[in-house]
Amino acid sequence: MRQIQILKPGSLRSFFNSKLSLMLVAVLLLTGCEASLETPEKPDDNATVSGTVTLNGKPVTTGQVGFFSLKFGMAGQAELNGEGKFTLPDPIAPGEYRIYFITDNGQPPGGMPAKYMSETSSDYTVPVQPSANQVSIDIKS
Structure with missing residues (x-):
């Protein structure tokens, strides 16, 4: 039932x-x-960057300089020429960038402190504005 x-x-x-x-x-x-x-919307990559790199006032002539965005991560790298000059090959987004260096052997060039060899340990930053930027990077040992 x-x-x-x-x-x-x-x-x-x-x-x-x-x-x-x-x-x-x-x-x-x-x-x-x-x-x-x-992820946050990335702004237009419209900033060009060129400049010089010196160590204690003398040109750094080997390796590459890297730009790491504090907001978006890796942005660009450029070869250093015999006068310490560089130009990023592509435009990047405006903002604050941590500067670091890359060499073929992984060793700091000419007495540069090792902390500048990594985007995580470098404390050298530069602002990048929209349009053309000319930066002078002078590392102290």
Whole structure:
């Protein structure tokens, strides 16, 4: 013999309200998670950069100079010429950049402190403005 279950007044309403509440919480959580995964919009790369690198006032003539964006990460690298001059081959986004150096053998050029050989340990920063930038980077040992 089957038993017929009689719903108490308000129990059906409670059932639907609890399901609706759970769905609403799930949607809000998923929406919050999705928003946190978005990366900030990168501004237009419209800044050109060239300049000179010196160590205690003398040109650094070997290796490359690297620009690491404090907001977006790696931005660009340029070869140093015999006069310590460089030009980034591509425009970069305006902002604050940490300067570091790269050499073929991984050793600092001509007595440069080792901290400048990595974008994580270098503390030398330069601002890059929209349009053309001419920077002078003078490292002290």
